[in-house]
Structures are given as C-alpha cells and as structure tokens.
Amino acid sequence: MEIVYVYVKKRSEFGKQCNFSDRQAEINTDISPSPDLAAQFVERNPVDKGIQCSASMSEHEANTERFEMETRGVNHVEGGWPKDVNPLELEQTIRFRKKVEKDENYINAIMQLGSIMEHCIKQNNAINIYEEYFDDEEAVEVTEEAPSAKTINIFRDPQEIKRTATHLSWHPDGNRKLAVAYSCLDFQRVPEDMSYESYIWDLENPNRPELALKPSSPLITLEYNPKDSHVLLGGCYNGQIAFWDTRKGSLVAELSTIEFSHRDPVYGSIWLQSKTGTECFSASTDGQVMWWDIRKISEPTEVVIMDITRKENLENALGAISLEFESTLPTKFMVGTEQGIVISCNRKAKTAAEKIVCTFSGHHGPIYALQRNPFYPKNFLTVGDWTARIWSEDSRESSIMWTKYHMAYLTDGAWSPVRPAVFFTTKMDGTLDIWDIVFKQCDPALSLKVCDEALFCLRVQDNGCFIACGSQQGTTTLLEVCSGLSTLQRNEKNIASSMFERETRREKILEARQREMRLKEKGRAEGKDDDHRDEGLAINMDELVVTAEEEFFSVIQMEMRRKEVEAMKKKAKTKQPTTETEEDVIEEETGEEDKSNEESTA
Missing domain, CATH: 2.130.10.10 (YVTN repeat-like/Quinoprotein amine dehydrogenase)
Structure with a gap:
C-alpha cells in the first residue's frame, strides 16, 4: 500500500519570504541590576527550567514496494535417474548401474573422459610443500547456548x-x-x-x-x-x-x-x-x-x-x-x-x-x-x-x-x-x-x-x-x-536408549507387582467363598498354631530358669557360704529342672 500526500498550496499563500543577512552584534538596551530586587531574591536549589532551544526533529515514514519472487522451471530430461528408479533404494540403483555399464557408448565415453580426469587429478596432487596451512586457526570453543x-x-x-x-x-x-x-x-x-x-x-x-x-x-x-x-x-x-x-x-x-x-x-x-x-x-x-x-x-x-x-x-x-x-x-x-x-x-x-x-x-x-x-x-x-x-x-x-x-x-x-x-x-x-x-x-x-x-x-x-x-x-x-x-x-543416543530401557524395566516391575496384588485379592475373594468347605481344616490349623506357640514359650521359660539357677550356683561358689534358705531354693530349682527334663524325655 502506497501513502502519497500531494501539496496543492501556492507559494504566495505561505506568507512573506524571510531574508537573512550577516552583521555585527549591537547593544540595544543595557539594564543595570537593582539592589532592591536583589534583596528580595530567594535562592531555590535545585531549579528546573524548561527551555525550547533543542533541535527540531521530524518523523517521516516511507512504505517501500515489496519485491516479489517468481519461480520458473525448465524440464531437463537429459541425465539423472529415470522415473522408474528410486535413487533412495540401493537395490534399484545397483541394478541400473550394472545395466548402464554394459552399454558400449558408456565404455567409450569413460575412456575419452579418463585422460582429462587424470590430468586434473595430477594437478590436484601437485602440493606446495612449503605452504603453511591453518596458520591463524583458533581453537573452536564449545558454547552451551540457551534453547531458543x-x-x-x-x-x-x-x-x-x-x-x-x-x-x-x-x-x-x-x-x-x-x-x-x-x-x-x-x-x-x-x-x-x-x-x-x-x-x-x-x-x-x-x-x-x-x-x-x-x-x-x-x-x-x-x-x-x-x-x-x-x-x-x-x-x-x-x-x-x-x-x-x-x-x-x-x-x-x-x-x-x-x-x-x-x-x-x-x-x-x-x-x-x-x-x-x-x-x-x-x-x-x-x-x-x-x-x-x-x-x-x-x-x-x-x-x-x-x-x-x-x-x-x-x-x-x-x-x-x-x-x-x-x-x-x-x-x-x-x-x-x-x-x-x-x-x-x-x-x-x-x-x-x-x-x-x-x-x-x-x-x-x-x-x-x-x-x-x-x-x-x-x-x-x-x-x-x-x-x-x-x-x-x-x-x-x-x-x-x-x-x-x-x-x-x-x-x-x-x-x-x-x-x-x-x-x-x-x-x-x-x-x-x-x-x-x-x-x-x-x-x-x-x-x-x-x-x-x-x-x-x-x-x-x-x-x-x-x-x-x-x-x-x-x-x-x-x-x-x-x-x-x-x-x-555427544553420547545422546546412548543416554536416551538407557533412559527408555530403565523406564521400561521399572514399568515391568510395577506391572508384575500389580498382577501379584490382583491375584492375591482374587485368592482372598475365592477363600471367602470356600470358608464352609474348609472349616474343619481351618480349625485344625488353628489348634496346631496354638500348640506350637505353647511349646515355644515353654522352651523359653525353661531356658530362663536354667540360666537363673546357674547364676545362683556361681554366686554361691565365688562369694560367702550360702544360707540355708538359699540352699533350699537351689535344691528346689534343681529338683524342678530334673523333673521337667524327665517329663520332656518321656
């Protein structure tokens, strides 16, 4: 879009033309300071004063014409891969190359171009051994820039x-x-x-x-x-x-x-x-x-x-x-x-x-x-x-x-x-x-x-x-x-692969745990349904548990008593002679121990 403004006003309508000329400075009026006014002066600090001595600025905008590109193509049929051959498929390209290499015109063209290419290759191999390469090459610094x-x-x-x-x-x-x-x-x-x-x-x-x-x-x-x-x-x-x-x-x-x-x-x-x-x-x-x-x-x-x-x-x-x-x-x-x-x-x-x-x-x-x-x-x-x-x-x-x-x-x-x-x-x-x-x-x-x-x-x-x-x-x-x-x-493929494998293993563990919990819940539900059928078996199991607990605690009590008796005997040997009361207790404890051993043997 073009913005154009046309001025149609005549020059005479702008007013009288200004004529400027150079001349020396002249003193028109000299006013001396008044002491009365100076006594009334009140100093203010700081003082801000607005003046209009700055340069005049103007803004101008111009909308330039946009350059539009146009693409035109030419259908070039000589050379390149045929339409039925996909250059990305390795098998098709190899098959096409073998087919072309058997052509006589191809062999003649290669023989003619071989001498020209040999001359160019020899020119490239003629290296100046006195030339200095990478003279002012600076080391490339790797900078980690923020994503943008x-x-x-x-x-x-x-x-x-x-x-x-x-x-x-x-x-x-x-x-x-x-x-x-x-x-x-x-x-x-x-x-x-x-x-x-x-x-x-x-x-x-x-x-x-x-x-x-x-x-x-x-x-x-x-x-x-x-x-x-x-x-x-x-x-x-x-x-x-x-x-x-x-x-x-x-x-x-x-x-x-x-x-x-x-x-x-x-x-x-x-x-x-x-x-x-x-x-x-x-x-x-x-x-x-x-x-x-x-x-x-x-x-x-x-x-x-x-x-x-x-x-x-x-x-x-x-x-x-x-x-x-x-x-x-x-x-x-x-x-x-x-x-x-x-x-x-x-x-x-x-x-x-x-x-x-x-x-x-x-x-x-x-x-x-x-x-x-x-x-x-x-x-x-x-x-x-x-x-x-x-x-x-x-x-x-x-x-x-x-x-x-x-x-x-x-x-x-x-x-x-x-x-x-x-x-x-x-x-x-x-x-x-x-x-x-x-x-x-x-x-x-x-x-x-x-x-x-x-x-x-x-x-x-x-x-x-x-x-x-x-x-x-x-x-x-x-x-x-x-x-x-x-x-x-660097090393991103290995890091990503290990991350995916680790998270996959974690999910597999959680899935196995979830399946196990579901099986337990299913087993509990089935157990409630079979309570009446297995009631006799449950009673026998409870009796066995109670008997096992009683035997366990009886063995513990016997062991504690045995240790107490041994401690009292040891005390009687190392310290003063035991009194009659202590001897009676020892004999009583020993008798009970022998009696319990006989019962356990029976």
Missing part, C-alpha cells in the same frame, strides 16, 4: 472466510515448499461461502501461494509422495481420497468413489514404502483403515475394521483419528482412536481377527498425534487430552514417561528427526513446547508463544531446524530453532 527459536515466515490463508490449517506436509526434495490443508472442523457450522481450496506455499514467497489445490470437499490431510514430489495425497471431509499431480494443474487427478470411501472425515493418510510408490492407506472416525493404490483409486484394495473385540463389527469399531507407519516395520502400523486407545495392528496376519495385535490405553480423550521415535521404533509418542506420553511396545499396561497435566488442551506433537530425546507439542493457547528429556523431564526446555489463537497442527522439517505450526485461523508460522535443539549431542 525465532519466527522466519508467516503464511496466511488468502481467503476472506478464515479456516483452520488442519495438516502440513514438507516437500520431499530440499523442503523448499510446504503444502497446507485448510478446512473447518466445527460440526455443522461450515459457512456457506467458505472456499474448499488448499495451497502449496513457496518458503521464499509468503505473499501468495504457488499453487491452489481444488478438491470437491475440504481437505483434512495432505501428504507429499516421498518418491514422486509432484504427487500429493489428500483426505477429504466427506470421506473420499484424492490425489493431485502438480504438473497437470490444480484440479484433482483421480478421486475415489463415494460408495467405497470412508463415511466420516479422513483424519489420517500415509504413503507406503512400496516399489511402485503408488500405495497408501487412510483412517477415519468411521472405524475403518483402508489401503489404496492410486493407479486404481476408485475402491480400496483392503479394509481393516478397528474393533478391539476382534469380531469385525463396524458398530463397535473405535474411531481412528491418527496413524503411524514406520518403513522399517513394513507389516506393522498403529492407530490412535477417539477413545484414547492406541491399537497396534499387523497387516500381514492370516485372519482378520489376528490383524489387531494389542492395545495401549492411557489417555482420557482423542489421540491427536501418534509417532514412533525415529531412532528407537519400539518407543512411540502419543499426544491427547492434557498430556504427552512416551510408550514402549514391551510395556502395554501403562506409558513409561509422561508430561505433567497442562492447563490447555494439547493438539499435536512430533519427534525431532535428528535428536532422539527431543519432541515438540502444540497447545490450544497458541504455545509451542519443545521438550528435551535428557536435559529436563518435568518442564519443557523451551515454551514459545506463537500466536493468540489455538495451534492445531505442526510438522518438523527433515533436518530438524524448521518447524511449521498451523493455527485455527489458517495462519501457518515457520519457526527456526537454535543449533542446540537441532544438532545431535
């Missing part, structure tokens, strides 16, 4: 009717773009004129989105394909699955038929690590997890019902609201439900009932975030109600670590991809918490107020430096954390 984060960019929803930023996804190649899904999740409160569009933002140009995605229903989730960065998968509010190819424009490339889609909004969608790169699966609050192949997306290839009773009854299924899939465990996946239960599943089970392996229960409300630790897949993070919890697959009764109960509701969470002991959480009060459990377990290492409205989702970049947070009003804030939170610390 700063705002880099803000991407605002360009629509007039603001919507919630429901999901974020980073571009897989270089993370230079960010895909944001926008939707209104208030039940039956969607405005009539609300736009359905979601956007792809370029990090260098926050003024306007690079591409607008136009679905038939608002998007809840939006995910980049890690193998093909031009393809995006979206889960719609009406339960349909759609995907886009950015090379073909803003319109949907393919859409699932509504008869075979979910019945509720799709809250989770993840790409599978397959050879084709076209397989994915989704989850919804209708209690179903569906597998898809975008080459034939009209209907799902497989459906699993989240019924923990293993009866496959859709009416008893738990609503899925978050998903977790680890590529190193291709047959396993986890589902976070609205009821606060995490369901661990095995996709390759023989029967449908065996696909649900076990459950983890610990939250009072929906589990909005579920993610395995990238370094230790056995440990996973869940975010729900007012806490974030860390679990271990070896301990199913309860979580091994958890945060305190916050005053605000937690909405999302994620592990750091570079540090095993750091994770992030967002809250309804607009706060981003960064936890470092090696440094501090009770409180977050850094708590940052991102915005005034509620934060709804977050996503961490692969290098761990940048965090994107989406708010309820559609504002996406890009934050950069300090190097201390995005750099692997």
Whole structure:
C-alpha cells in the first residue's frame, strides 16, 4: 500500500519570504541590576527550567514496494535417474548401474573422459610443500547456548472466510515448499461461502501461494509422495481420497468413489514404502483403515475394521483419528482412536481377527498425534487430552514417561528427526513446547508463544531446524530453532536408549507387582467363598498354631530358669557360704529342672 500526500498550496499563500543577512552584534538596551530586587531574591536549589532551544526533529515514514519472487522451471530430461528408479533404494540403483555399464557408448565415453580426469587429478596432487596451512586457526570453543527459536515466515490463508490449517506436509526434495490443508472442523457450522481450496506455499514467497489445490470437499490431510514430489495425497471431509499431480494443474487427478470411501472425515493418510510408490492407506472416525493404490483409486484394495473385540463389527469399531507407519516395520502400523486407545495392528496376519495385535490405553480423550521415535521404533509418542506420553511396545499396561497435566488442551506433537530425546507439542493457547528429556523431564526446555489463537497442527522439517505450526485461523508460522535443539549431542543416543530401557524395566516391575496384588485379592475373594468347605481344616490349623506357640514359650521359660539357677550356683561358689534358705531354693530349682527334663524325655 502506497501513502502519497500531494501539496496543492501556492507559494504566495505561505506568507512573506524571510531574508537573512550577516552583521555585527549591537547593544540595544543595557539594564543595570537593582539592589532592591536583589534583596528580595530567594535562592531555590535545585531549579528546573524548561527551555525550547533543542533541535527540531521530524518523523517521516516511507512504505517501500515489496519485491516479489517468481519461480520458473525448465524440464531437463537429459541425465539423472529415470522415473522408474528410486535413487533412495540401493537395490534399484545397483541394478541400473550394472545395466548402464554394459552399454558400449558408456565404455567409450569413460575412456575419452579418463585422460582429462587424470590430468586434473595430477594437478590436484601437485602440493606446495612449503605452504603453511591453518596458520591463524583458533581453537573452536564449545558454547552451551540457551534453547531458543525465532519466527522466519508467516503464511496466511488468502481467503476472506478464515479456516483452520488442519495438516502440513514438507516437500520431499530440499523442503523448499510446504503444502497446507485448510478446512473447518466445527460440526455443522461450515459457512456457506467458505472456499474448499488448499495451497502449496513457496518458503521464499509468503505473499501468495504457488499453487491452489481444488478438491470437491475440504481437505483434512495432505501428504507429499516421498518418491514422486509432484504427487500429493489428500483426505477429504466427506470421506473420499484424492490425489493431485502438480504438473497437470490444480484440479484433482483421480478421486475415489463415494460408495467405497470412508463415511466420516479422513483424519489420517500415509504413503507406503512400496516399489511402485503408488500405495497408501487412510483412517477415519468411521472405524475403518483402508489401503489404496492410486493407479486404481476408485475402491480400496483392503479394509481393516478397528474393533478391539476382534469380531469385525463396524458398530463397535473405535474411531481412528491418527496413524503411524514406520518403513522399517513394513507389516506393522498403529492407530490412535477417539477413545484414547492406541491399537497396534499387523497387516500381514492370516485372519482378520489376528490383524489387531494389542492395545495401549492411557489417555482420557482423542489421540491427536501418534509417532514412533525415529531412532528407537519400539518407543512411540502419543499426544491427547492434557498430556504427552512416551510408550514402549514391551510395556502395554501403562506409558513409561509422561508430561505433567497442562492447563490447555494439547493438539499435536512430533519427534525431532535428528535428536532422539527431543519432541515438540502444540497447545490450544497458541504455545509451542519443545521438550528435551535428557536435559529436563518435568518442564519443557523451551515454551514459545506463537500466536493468540489455538495451534492445531505442526510438522518438523527433515533436518530438524524448521518447524511449521498451523493455527485455527489458517495462519501457518515457520519457526527456526537454535543449533542446540537441532544438532545431535555427544553420547545422546546412548543416554536416551538407557533412559527408555530403565523406564521400561521399572514399568515391568510395577506391572508384575500389580498382577501379584490382583491375584492375591482374587485368592482372598475365592477363600471367602470356600470358608464352609474348609472349616474343619481351618480349625485344625488353628489348634496346631496354638500348640506350637505353647511349646515355644515353654522352651523359653525353661531356658530362663536354667540360666537363673546357674547364676545362683556361681554366686554361691565365688562369694560367702550360702544360707540355708538359699540352699533350699537351689535344691528346689534343681529338683524342678530334673523333673521337667524327665517329663520332656518321656
């Protein structure tokens, strides 16, 4: 916006022009001091006096024009990996190299380039032995800086009717773009004129989105394909699955038929690590997890019902609201439900009932975030109600670590991809918490107020430096954390591993103790029921206990008497002769002792 003020007044209307000239100083009046006035003078100390001799200052504001960047691409088809070869898959790259090395043109090109490269290598090897290296190099000092984060960019929803930023996804190649899904999740409160569009933002140009995605229903989730960065998968509010190819424009490339889609909004969608790169699966609050192949997306290839009773009854299924899939465990996946239960599943089970392996229960409300630790897949993070919890697959009764109960509701969470002991959480009060459990377990290492409205989702970049947070009003804030939170610390992996193992062992001990107490309570309850049957046995047991007690105390009394007699005999030998009374007592005690010994022998 430009602010311009045009002066239209004529010069003659400003008054007479002032003419200044240089001349010598002149004395016009000389007033001598009056003694009468001097006698009336009252000195005041200190004296403050305001004068107007300071320089005149003026403020001027100028709004410069913003420089807008525009990105233009060139389709370069020569060189590089073919489209059907994934450079991240080692087997595919080795197979392709072997195929190329057998080509005659490849061998001729290598022979021609070999002499040129040999000349360059010899030049590099000609080192000046008299050159001094690292002359003024100073020792690098390791400084432990306080955790910090700063705002880099803000991407605002360009629509007039603001919507919630429901999901974020980073571009897989270089993370230079960010895909944001926008939707209104208030039940039956969607405005009539609300736009359905979601956007792809370029990090260098926050003024306007690079591409607008136009679905038939608002998007809840939006995910980049890690193998093909031009393809995006979206889960719609009406339960349909759609995907886009950015090379073909803003319109949907393919859409699932509504008869075979979910019945509720799709809250989770993840790409599978397959050879084709076209397989994915989704989850919804209708209690179903569906597998898809975008080459034939009209209907799902497989459906699993989240019924923990293993009866496959859709009416008893738990609503899925978050998903977790680890590529190193291709047959396993986890589902976070609205009821606060995490369901661990095995996709390759023989029967449908065996696909649900076990459950983890610990939250009072929906589990909005579920993610395995990238370094230790056995440990996973869940975010729900007012806490974030860390679990271990070896301990199913309860979580091994958890945060305190916050005053605000937690909405999302994620592990750091570079540090095993750091994770992030967002809250309804607009706060981003960064936890470092090696440094501090009770409180977050850094708590940052991102915005005034509620934060709804977050996503961490692969290098761990940048965090994107989406708010309820559609504002996406890009934050950069300090190097201390995005750099692997010394011996951190061993410390985090030992901490998780220690807490897992502690929970196992507590679980065993709890089971033992439950068995005792069960035994007591069963014992009360069998009192009438075992009444005779109980009476015999009581008699035996009483007899044993009497024998025990009689042995003690006999031993005490024996010691007293020995003490009296010893006293009689060492001191004066005993009197008749003492001798009688000794004889009486000795007689009783002999008598008791005879009885015990009998």
